[in-house]
Amino acid sequence: MSKKTNYSYIGIAFIILVFGIIFIPKIIDRVSSGDVIRNESRSDFANDKTATSDLAFIEINNEPKKVPAFSFINQNGDIITNKDYLGKVYVIEFFFTTCPTICPRMNANLIQIQNSFKGFENFGVASFTINPDYDTPEVLKKYADQYGVTNPNWHLMTGDKDAIYKLSNEGFNLYTAEEDQAAGGFEHSGNFALIDKNGFIRSRKDQFGNPIIYYRGIASEAEKVDEDGAPEEISALKEDIKKLLNE
Template sequence: MKKTNYSYIGIAFIVLVFGIIFIPKIVDRISNDDVIRNESRSDFADDKKNKKSDLAFIEINGEPKKVPAFSFTNQDRKTITNKDYEGKVYVIEFFFTTCPTICPRMNANLIQIQNTFKDFENFGVASFTINPDYDTPEILKAYAEQYGVTNPNWHLMTGDKATIYKLSNEGFNLYTAEEDDVAGGFEHSGNFALVDKNGFIRSRKDDFGNPIIYYRGIVSEAEKVDEDGTPEEISALKEDIKKLLNE
């Protein structure tokens, strides 16, 4: 008489129990998308890095507008070009140190923005003087110290007047002009431009889906609105800087 092989029976019983208990759970996890996929951390990091925010690209003739090439001298007498800002999110302004009206308010707001992003090495500011005949590197250095400029990526730049005005009026469409009959002798918009890490001008959209293009730089967050009822946009600018830093 042939003996029963109890070892095989035991193994078969264990397999049967495993199938009854665990296979339904595995199927359930798969159906609920709860199984860890074979994805590397680097793949996830690349996906996050390449994710674009909802900020608009400013387009000219259907093409995203990029910061024009420039080369000027900063407050430390160093030559600064647009390439020094590659890989950085930065704010653009045009100003002059003897401005008796809007420039002090603009730069007070930029100092606040600087301090908000003090821990970000890839954030900066590009300030171009529209009175280069007076605003030498030494003057710009004293101005930076007076206002509390500490960000190493905040360059206050001077250079050829015609080149600066072309950069302002044509490169950024930020109006600047010499006007003898206005306070200080120069006129400019008081707006800021926002540039992403790849050198493209970006902005949020208005209620109609159109880019606002620029951010009002004169009214502070604390003021909320100016005397004409115009609301501040510094808080919006801060929010959008964060978005670009996360792209």
């Protein structure tokens, strides 16, 4: 091997040594402090669970609408408040156990949604009866067992009638009313509301960029459309639950 070749290897080794002395400690320091992981790893960015999804916030007077405070008793006799749902994504419905029309279909859809999210400890359902005089915790427990409610975060709640109706009609604008002429003696919306982990009402947008606000809860995925020909929204609701669980 020539002297010229030896000098070349010596020069390369010297450059590598200088690079190591100057830059490697800085790289180690940045990795230790987390800068490389937070700012430069594309794979970690792709798996980031803190990013906000494309679901809209429902705004009232330019303020995101939150779930109003509530406190009721569930099917197990426990007091449940809105704070019990913080950190969870959940669906809200208003129903009553003796409903002969839309409630059985709504709750069959919710059972299907429940079963789609088994194992997700931060998913739940909040069901408020609009017939609390009849729907005691014991009645609600029997109803829950009948339908197959297994999610520990699915609370079927009863309590003061005025408070429930105020929560429905004013808190969510989901219509409920006593009506002697209606089947079962009550009228109510067949829509579901979707709530994020921080208690905000969320929804996807329509083709014009406006929030749909609520999800139609009567028609099932299998039925495809409801009686009026409107497409089912259970599949959309499931997709959007996934988005909020990943926020």
